[in-house]
Amino acid sequence: GAVVSQHPSRVICKSGTSVKIECRSLDFQATTMFWYRQFPKQSLMLMATSNEGSKATYEQGVEKDKFLINHASLTLSTLTVTSAHPEDSSFYICSASTETEAFFGQGTRLTVV
C-alpha cells in the first residue's frame, strides 16, 4: 500500500513554544490530507482538512490560529502547534488518500511541559 510518513514521532516542548509536525506522502500525490487528534483512551477526532495550495478547513471548535496548517506541495502538509500549552499534549496523526483508500502516518506524540 501507499506510504505516509510523519515526523517527528515524539516531541517534548516547553510551554509557550511552537512545534511543527510534517506529513509526507512518499509514493503518491495528495491534494488533500487530514489531521486528527487523539486524547488518551479516546478515538481519533478530525481537526482539519489540509488542501494543497489553499487554506485549510477546520472542524468546529478547532482554533485555526493555534493549529496552523500549510499544504505547500502535493506531498507535504505541516501542522504547527503555536504557543503550546500542556492541554495541547496529545497524539496527532495525519492521513492522505489515494483514489480508494486512506493511509495514515505513524503519529506524533506531543508532550508540552
Added chain:
Amino acid sequence: KQEVTQIPAALSVPEGENLVLNCSFTDSAIYNLQWFRQDPGKGLTSLLLIQSSQREQTSGRLNASLDKSSGRSTLYIAASQPGDSATYLCAVGFDSWGKLQFGAGTQVVVTP
C-alpha cells in the same frame, strides 16, 4: 450528523476463540468503511477496506461485512492469537478524498 459506535468497548478472550467486533453508523450515505488496528502509543494499521457497493472483504483470518441499509459493519477475527491484542477502530468514509469519522474503538485482549 454521522455517529459511529463500536460495541463492545473492551473484550477479553482466550487464545483460539473467534472475535466479533461490531460497528454501527447512523447515516447510510457512506463512501466506504475501514477497519484499523492500533497498538498502544502507535499509529494506525489498515486491516480491511469495504467500498459502499461491497458487502464484505476478507484477508487471512479477518473478515469484515457491511450492511449499509442497517448501518452496520462487523469484523470477524478467526482463531484469535495473543498478537491480535490491540484496539480495533472502525471508520466511516464520507467521500473519495479520505475524510473519516472514527468510532471509539474496541480494546481486545487475547490471553494465552
